Each structure stands twice: as structure tokens, then as C-alpha cells.
Amino acid sequence: xxESRQKLHPLLVHVARSxxxxxxxxxxxxxxxxxxxxADSLALLYAAHELAxxxxxxxxxxxxxxSLRAQEGALDARFVRALCARFSPPLPCFxxxxxxxxxxxxxxxxxxxxxDAARALRYxxxxxxxxxxxxxxxxxxxxxxxxxxxxxxxxxxxxxxxALQGIRAxxxxxxxxxxxxSRTCVEDFxxxxxxxxxxxxxxxxxxYVRNRIRHELIPALDAVLAxxxxxxxxxFAGISAEHSxxxxxxxxxxxxxxxxxxxxxxxLGTRLRMPRSDFLAAEFILRFFLLQEAxxxxxxxxxxxxxxxxxxxxxxxxxxxxxxxxxxxxxxxYVLFSCIHASDTAxxxxxxxxxxxxSSEKQGVSAIYVARPGAYxxxxxxxxxxxxxxxVFVCCAQDHVGVGPFSFPFYIRTHRTGxxxxxxxxxxxxxxxxxxxxxxxxxxxxxxxxEQDGVLRALYGAALGYQNRYAERTPHE
Numbered sequence: 001x002x003e004s005r006q007k008l009h010p011l012l013v014h015v016a017r018s019x020x021x022x023x024x025x026x027x028x029x030x031x032x033x034x035x036x037x038x039a040d041s042l043a044l045l046y047a048a049h050e051l052a053x054x055x056x057x058x059x060x061x062x063x064x065x066x067s068l069r070a071q072e073g074a075l076d077a078r079f080v081r082a083l084c085a086r087f088s089p090p091l092p093c094f095x096x097x098x099x100x101x102x103x104x105x106x107x108x109x110x111x112x113x114x115x116d117a118a119r120a121l122r123y124x125x126x127x128x129x130x131x132x133x134x135x136x137x138x139x140x141x142x143x144x145x146x147x148x149x150x151x152x153x154x155x156x157x158x159x160x161x162x163a164l165q166g167i168r169a170x171x172x173x174x175x176x177x178x179x180x181x182s183r184t185c186v187e188d189f190x191x192x193x194x195x196x197x198x199x200x201x202x203x204x205x206x207x208y209v210r211n212r213i214r215h216e217l218i219p220a221l222d223a224v225l226a227x228x229x230x231x232x233x234x235x236f237a238g239i240s241a242e243h244s245x246x247x248x249x250x251x252x253x254x255x256x257x258x259x260x261x262x263x264x265x266x267x268l269g270t271r272l273r274m275p276r277s278d279f280l281a282a283e284f285i286l287r288f289f290l291l292q293e294a295x296x297x298x299x300x301x302x303x304x305x306x307x308x309x310x311x312x313x314x315x316x317x318x319x320x321x322x323x324x325x326x327x328x329x330x331x332x333x334y335v336l337f338s339c340i341h342a343s344d345t346a347x348x349x350x351x352x353x354x355x356x357x358x359s360s361e362k363q364g365v366s367a368i369y370v371a372r373p374g375a376y377x378x379x380x381x382x383x384x385x386x387x388x389x390x391x392v393f394v395c396c397a398q399d400h401v402g403v404g405p406f407s408f409p410f411y412i413r414t415h416r417t418g419x420x421x422x423x424x425x426x427x428x429x430x431x432x433x434x435x436x437x438x439x440x441x442x443x444x445x446x447x448x449x450x451e452q453d454g455v456l457r458a459l460y461g462a463a464l465g466y467q468n469r470y471a472e473r474t475p476h477e
Contacts, residue, residue, distance in 0.1 A: 008192075009188075009189050009192060010181075010185060011043060011047060011178075011185055011186065011188075011189040012047055012050065012051065014177065014178065014180050014181050015044070015047040015048070015051060015177040015178070015181075016051055016054075018169070018175065018176075018177035018179075019051060019055050019177065020055075022169070022170050022175045022177075023057065023137065023175070024055070026137065028057055028135070028136035028137045029056075029057060029058065029134070029136065030058050030059075030060065030133060030134050030135040030136065030137075031048055031052060031057050031058070031059045031060070031135060031137050031138075031139055032059075032060055032061070032062055032126065032130050032133060032135035032137070032138045032139070033045045033048050033059055033060070033061045033062070033138075034061075034062055034063075034122075034126055034138060034139065034140045034141070035061045035062065035063050035080050035084075035093075035141075036063065036064075036076060036080075036141075036198075036200065037063065037077075037079050037080050037197065037198040037200075038141075038197055038198060038199070038200055038203075039183070039186050039187055039190055039197040040141035040142075040143050040146075040178065040183065040186055041140075041141040042083070042190060042195060042197045043141065043178070043181075043186045043189050043190055044139055044140075044141040044178055045059075045061060045083075045091075046189075046190070046193060046195065047177070047189075048139060049087055059091060060091055060092035060093065060094070060133055060135065061080065061084050061091055061092070061093045061094070062093070062094040062095075062096065062125070062126060062129045063076070063077050063080040063081070063093065063094070063095055063096070064077075064096050064097075064098065064122050064125050064126075065077045065095070065096070065097040065098065066098050066103055066118045066121070066122070067097060067098055067099065067100040067101075067102070067103070068103055068114070068118065068202075069200075069201065069202065072200075072201065073097075074097075075198075076198055076200075077095045077097070079198055080093060080095070081093045081095055092133065094129045094132070094133065096125045096128075096129065098118075098121050098122075098125070102121060103117050103118045103121060104117070106120060106121055109301070110301050110302060111301075111302040111303065112302065112303045113208075115208060115210070116303075126138050126174075127173075130173060135173075136173065137173055137174075137175055138173050138174050138175070139174075139175055139176070139177060140174060140175075140176050141176075141178050142167050142176045142178060142179055143178045143179065143181050143182065143183050143186060144178075144179060144180055144181055144182050144183075145182060145214075146167065146179075147166050147167050147179055148218070148229060148232065149210055149213050149214055149218070150166055150167055150210075151164065151166050151232065151236060152213050152217065152218075152232075153209055153210055153213055157305075158305065158306040158307065159306060160288075160292065160306055160309070161239050161240075161242065161243040161246070162243060162292070164236055164239050164240075164243075165236065165239070165240045166236065167179060246285055246286070246289060247289070249286065250286055250289045250290070253282060253286055257274075257275070257278040257281075257282075260274060261273070261274050261290070261293065261297060261337070262274065263297075264336065271336050271337060271338040272294050272297060272298065272336070272337045272338070273331065273335065273336050273337070274290075274334065274335060275333060275334060275335075276317055276330060276333055276334055276335045277333070279315070279317075279335045280315075280317050284313055284314070287313040287315075288309055288310065288313045291309045291312050291313055291326075291328075291337065292309060294337045295309075295326070295339070298337075298338070298339045299339075300325075300326075300339050302324075302325060304324050304325075304326065305324055305441075305442055307440055307442060308323045308324035308326060308442045309326075311323050311440075311442075312326060312328045312337075315328050315335065317330055317335070318330060319465070320381060320397065322340070322379075322380045322381045322446060322464065323442045323443060323446070323464075324442045324445075324446075325339055325340055325379075326338070326339055326340075327339075327340050327381060329381075340377070340379070340381075367411045367412070367413035367414075367451070368411065368412045368413070369409060369411055370385055370408065370409060370410055370411065370412055371408050371409040372385075372408065373385045373386055373387050373392070376412060378412055378446075378448055379414055379445070379446035379448070380396075380447060380448055380463045380464055381396060381463065382396065382397070383395070383396050383412060383448060383460075383463065384396060384397075384402075386402070388404075388405070390404070390405045391404055391405025391406060391407060392404055392405055392408060392410075393405060394406070394412065394448070394450060394458075394460055396462075396463050399462040399463065401462070402460075402462075403450070403458045403460045403462065403468045403470055404458070404470075406450060406452055406457060406458075407452070409452075410450055410451060410452040410457070411450070411451045411452070412448050412450055413448070413449055413451055414445060414446060414447065414448065414449065415430055415431075415434075415444055415445065415447065415449065419449070419456055420456065421433075421456050421457075421458075421459060421471050422455075422456075422471035423469075423471070430449075430456075430459065433459070439466060443464050443466075446464070447459065447460070447461060447463065447464060447466070448460045448463055456471065457470070457471050458470045458471065
């Protein structure tokens with residue numbers, strides 16, 4: 001790169017350094033630049049176009065319409081295509097549209113929100129286009145501002161140390177040359193070239209956590225503590241070093257144990273197992289890392305809260321743990337780890353009870369129709385329905401007493417907004433009961449309840465180690 005360019009603008013210097021570090025060893029022939037039409041991606045596109053000849057590569061662009069913003073997404077795509085055509089020589093531009101409704105359907109499956117689903121589908125498009133045009137490297141325009149927003153968001157979500165290392169400068173075919181460039185620098189770079197960019201209206205919507213951090217939290221931090229970014233850099237650098245130490249310790253531990261995770265096929269997917277003695281002998285933090293590793297191996301797609309993994313890491317080797325769709329249990333000399341999805345439960349219930357009324361799935365509530373004794377896979381694990389002299393009882397492997405009596409038929413379901421249960425002198429809200437019992441959110445979504453004739457008859461807390469609440473029928477019921 002010429003000396004005059006270095007003096008022209010610092011953004012080009014940062015991008016050139018990134019290219020030298022990540023592109024030279026790979027020797028790609030083609031770069032694919034992900035462009036939305038916003039300031040960050042346009043700055044990256046212009047920088048890549050200027051620098052590509054110096055590194056012996058060609059550049060092309062890809063833009064994605066997520067079909068989320070009526071006509072605005074299509075206008076963004078048209079803007080990017082027209083801009084690429086004005087370059088000399090013109091840059092190839094691939095315009096891809098995600099079908100209407102696909103993002104929301106993906107969000108429902110992944111359980112992480114619309115923005116996460118849009119990102120997942122967008123990256124699938126990038127991979128497809130990269131293969132189609134022969135691009136060995138895909139450039140995305142994450143900036144230093146994006147990095148701090150991500151770190152703050154993950155920090156307040158209780159993310160694990162691995163996530164607190166922030167956005168990586170490179171991962172696989174993806175390279176992010178602007179990670180050390182501020183958004184102010186980006187806009188200055190475009191203004192020096194007279195380039196206009198488009199604004200995404202959704203970036204100002206306060207319903208998204210990232211936007212609230214960007215428009216409310218960060219300005220407040222700037223006003224109160226001007227040097228907070230430097231302090232955060234030092235904190236996360238320390239976390240990164242400690243994380244690296246733990247990874248090395250895990251490697252040494254794995255070399256000394258008899259077996260690591262090994263797959264155990266089953267009807268509803270795959271479980272992983274390892275010798276119980278090895279798992280229990282590991283330090284708490286190593287168990288945590290082992291469980292993270294197991295989630296990756298099982299392909300867990302939903303967001304798993306840190307608290308859920310910590311609870312599994314405290315497994316005592318006896319009592320089964322079911323939390324946030326994860327299950328850890330004892331099986332002889334082994335511990336078994338599995339991911340149980342609501343869809344698994346629904347399929348299994350349908351097999352066991354063909355012809356019965358369908359399970360209700362509303363606002364995240366799962367309900368299983370019970371008309372006879374047997375084993376019923378639920379969100380918290382397998383529940384047993386038994387007929388005893390006093391009536392029908394619901395119990396589980398770790399609690400043989402159970403809760404009851406009831407009479408057939410009834411539903412076993414999870415918590416629904418507004419649920420109340422009969423107590424002496426009136427009714428009590430289940431949500432208030434959860435608060436009094438200090439039930440974490442991850443358990444609130446899976447604790448089983450028994451509903452009969454439209455009335456909530458019991459909260460089966462013992463299934464997860466809590467109290468039971470049983471409402472006897474009143475004379476007028």
C-alpha cells in the first residue's frame with residue numbers, strides 16, 4: 001500500500017493491516033464483502049475495492065433482503081446493487097432475498113429472537129454465495145462499537161468466559177477488518193469520499209437489547225466514566241487469559257481420564273456419556289467446560305443460560321437434573337447428558353397416546369393429555385402416572401411419593417401466564433409462589449403442573465427438588 005494512502009485515512013491503514021495478517025497467508029483470489037447499505041459495510045466495501053489490487057485479489061459484494069421491513073429491505077438491496085455498478089470497474093453484486101416468514105420460523109425454532117434468526121439465515125446465504133462465486137474469504141463490517149455492544153450485552157446476560165472474549169477478528173472464512181475502527185472513523189471515511197449511506201430503521205427500535213445498549217447505556221457510560229472502554233479492555237483481557245488457562249487444564253485433565261464424552265444413540269437423538277467417577281472427580285470449572293463442549297457436540301441450537309450449565313456442573317451423581325432443555329442423569333457407572341426438545345416430547349407423546357386430544361402448544365406452554373397410567377416424557381424429564389388405591393398419582397424416578405390423587409383424564413403441562421392455584425382462603429398466583437421458593441427462570445418454564453377440568457390441581461415441584469402444592473377439590477367443583 002502506498003504512503004499517500006496511509007496519510008489519506010486511518011481506516012485504510014486498519015483494513016490493510018487486517019488484510020496483511022489474514023489474507024496474505026491464505027492467498028485468496030476473491031473476496032466477498034457483505035454489504036447492507038449502512039455506513040459500516042459501505043466503508044468496508046470502498047476500502048476493499050481500493051486495497052484489493054495491492055493484495056492481488058478481486059472483490060465482489062453480497063446483500064441480503066430478510067423480508068422483514070416491507071419495501072425497505074428491497075430498496076436497500078437495490079441501492080447496494082446500483083452503487084456496485086458505479087465502481088470502476090463495476091463490482092459483481094449478488095442480491096439474495098430470504099423468503100417471507102422464514103426469519104420468524106427460524107426464530108421460533110432457535111428460541112433466540114428475530115435478530116439472531118436473521119443473522120443465522122444471512123450467514124447461510126453468505127456461505128452459499130461464497131461457494132458460488134469462488135470467494136475464499138468473506139468480509140463483514142463489525143466495528144469497535146459493535147465489539148463493545150456485544151461485550152456489554154453478553155456481560156449482563158451472564159455469558160461464559162468464552163463468550164466474553166468478544167467478536168473474533170477472524171473465524172473460518174470470515175474476516176472482520178474494522179474491529180479496531182470506531183463508527184465515527186467509519187462515517188468520516190465515507191464523508192471524505194462523498195458517499196451517502198442508508199439507515200436501517202430497526203437499528204433505533206428500543207425493543208432490541210443491543211439497540212438499548214447502543215442508544216441508552218453507552219451514552220450514559222460516556223457521560224459518567226469517559227475511560228470505561230479502556231477498563232473494559234483490561235478486564236476482558238484478563239478473562240481471556242484465565243479462559244486460556246482453563247482450556248489448557250481441561251486438555252491435561254482429558255488426557256488423564258479414562259474416557260471423554262462418547263455418543264449413545266437413542267430413539268430421539270443422541271446422548272453423550274462419560275464415566276461418573278471421572279465427571280465427579282473434575283473441578284467445578286472443568287465440569288462447566290465439559291458441559292459446554294457437550295452442548296457443541298450435541299448441536300444444541302437454543303441459547304443455554306450460564307445458570308443452567310452451572311446447575312448441571314453441580315450434579316451430585318445421584319439426582320437427575322433437567323434444566324433449559326438439558327438433562328444430566330446417572331446411568332450405572334456413567335453420567336448421561338442429553339438435549340431434550342419440546343418437539344421430542346410432542347412426538348413421543350403422540351406415539352404413546354395415538355388418538356388422544358392433541359398436545360397444546362401456546363405461548364411456550366406444553367401440555368400432555370393423560371388418560372391412562374404409563375411413562376410420559378415431559379419438559380422436566382419422564383413422569384410416571386400410577387394408579388394406587390387412593391387414586392391416580394404423578395411421580396418420577398427420584399420421587400416415588402409423587403403428587404395426587406387425581407382421576408383420569410387430566411393434563412400435565414407447564415406454567416402459563418396468570419396461573420393460580422386454590423389455597424385456604426382463596427387462590428395464589430403461581431408466579432408469586434415461584435418467587436417465594438426462589439425458583440430460577442430456567443426451572444419455571446419446565447416445572448410440571450396438573451390441570452383437570454380446566455382447574456389447576458397441583459404444582460409438582462418435587463420433580464425438580466422443590467415443594468409440591470396440591471389443591472383438593474372443593475364441594476362446588
